[in-house]
Amino acid sequence: MSSSFVTPAEARVDLSAIRHNAALLKEVAGGAELMAAVKADAYGHGLVPCAEAALEGGASSLGVATIREAMALRDGGVIAPVLAWLIPPGEPIDEAVARHIDLSAGAPWLVEEIAASARRTGKTVNVHLKVDTGISRGGASAADWPELVEAALKAQAEGLIVIDGVWSHFASADIPGDPSIEAQLRAFDEASDLAKRAGITARRHIANSAAIVTLPQARYDLVRPGIALYGLSPIPHMGDFGLRPAMTLTAKLALVKKVPKGTGVSYGHLYTTKSDTTLGLIPLGYADGIMRNATNRAQVLVNDRRFTVAGRVCMDQFTIDLGDHPATEGDEVVLFGPGDRNEPTCQEWADSLGTITHEIVTRIGARVPRVHVRQGERE
Numbered sequence: 001m002s003s004s005f006v007t008p009a010e011a012r013v014d015l016s017a018i019r020h021n022a023a024l025l026k027e028v029a030g031g032a033e034l035m036a037a038v039k040a041d042a043y044g045h046g047l048v049p050c051a052e053a054a055l056e057g058g059a060s061s062l063g064v065a066t067i068r069e070a071m072a073l074r075d076g077g078v079i080a081p082v083l084a085w086l087i088p089p090g091e092p093i094d095e096a097v098a099r100h101i102d103l104s105a106g107a108p109w110l111v112e113e114i115a116a117s118a119r120r121t122g123k124t125v126n127v128h129l130k131v132d133t134g135i136s137r138g139g140a141s142a143a144d145w146p147e148l149v150e151a152a153l154k155a156q157a158e159g160l161i162v163i164d165g166v167w168s169h170f171a172s173a174d175i176p177g178d179p180s181i182e183a184q185l186r187a188f189d190e191a192s193d194l195a196k197r198a199g200i201t202a203r204r205h206i207a208n209s210a211a212i213v214t215l216p217q218a219r220y221d222l223v224r225p226g227i228a229l230y231g232l233s234p235i236p237h238m239g240d241f242g243l244r245p246a247m248t249l250t251a252k253l254a255l256v257k258k259v260p261k262g263t264g265v266s267y268g269h270l271y272t273t274k275s276d277t278t279l280g281l282i283p284l285g286y287a288d289g290i291m292r293n294a295t296n297r298a299q300v301l302v303n304d305r306r307f308t309v310a311g312r313v314c315m316d317q318f319t320i321d322l323g324d325h326p327a328t329e330g331d332e333v334v335l336f337g338p339g340d341r342n343e344p345t346c347q348e349w350a351d352s353l354g355t356i357t358h359e360i361v362t363r364i365g366a367r368v369p370r371v372h373v374r375q376g377e378r379e
């Protein structure tokens with residue numbers, strides 16, 4: 001790609017914001033270590049550059065869902081510790097072990113598979129034991145926890161694994177005061193006490209972004225921020241916590257044209273012009289992650305003024321009604337950004353679509369290049 005190549009749309013990611021957010025979260029977390037959650041392509045922000053920026057900001061390890069994501073970090077030259085925490089049967093565990101990827105296990109069968117890989121490859125694997133303290137998703141239930149601990153201790157005694165973590169995940173840390181939070185903390189203490197009595201001295205961790213900023217008692221030895229790392233608030237009604245949004249999603253106006261009053265716009269004519277006007281075409285659609293229910297709802301910024309999506313969002317494009325606002329083909333359209341220039345924020349998009357910012361940023365499609373910059377450090 002030549003440097004003069006202009007992309008029709010791009011997601012600009014400010015790595016200095018990610019570094020800032022990591023440093024801020026590390027400070028908030030007190031003495032706890034920071035494991036940066038970079039799953040799902042660093043929440044759509046671009047895996048390797050964001051992982052490196054988080055490490056620069058003070059993260060000491062990285063967390064991903066799948067082994068393939070962990071291997072993509074290794075392929076990208078990242079040598080920091082990486083934990084993969086979602087491992088269904090049939091995953092390439094041998095390869096993970098060979099590449100020094102730490103693995104989570106929430107059931108004895110998985111501990112046994114990891115131990116078998118360790119035996120085959122002649123390596124020792126760092127394992128984090130996952131306990132389900134109330135989210136009822138991954139991890140061993142309280143009833144199954146002793147059996148998991150026993151299986152892990154057996155593999156550790158054989159020198160195949162090192163039990164490096166005891167961990168869990170909150171269901172509702174983003175709802176301060178929710179009774180499930182205290183219940184999960186109690187269950188976590190009980191599970192880790194049981195593990196300790198059995199001889200396990202591993203690091204404990206449970207806190208996601210929302211817990212880091214609201215629950216000092218949930219920090220334990222390590223915290224796992226995701227959304228906050230990218231500068232998006234884990235609890236929007238409580239403010240931004242000093243975080244800086246890293247992503248700005250922009251496109252170029254692909255076409256500008258005059259149409260008469262009463263013109264039906266896009267599939268189904270869900271928007272009709274109220275006067276003679278000018279339409280602007282934006283080359284992003286639901287295949288790029290612009291959700292279809294943004295139709296007639298979400299806003300964008302063009303030359304300092306905001307416009308609402310006019311008519312159906314299509315696969316590759318959508319339209320705005322520019323009225324008499326001066327705009328020409330090639331002008332920049334800002335879908336969302338940090339909000340410094342009156343552009344909508346990702347939070348505003350999430351609010352107008354009835355979702356959370358996690359879904360907006362992770363859904364931005366493969367056609368949209370991620371362009372990594374360091375805004376704060378620009379001359």
Ligand SMILES: *Cc1c(COP(=O)(O)O)cnc(C)c1O
Binds near residue numbers: 085210225228
């Ligand atoms: C995604 C994820 C996180 C980060 O969650 P945020 O709410 O984005 O901070 C932490 N831990 C686990 C297990 C996760 O899957």
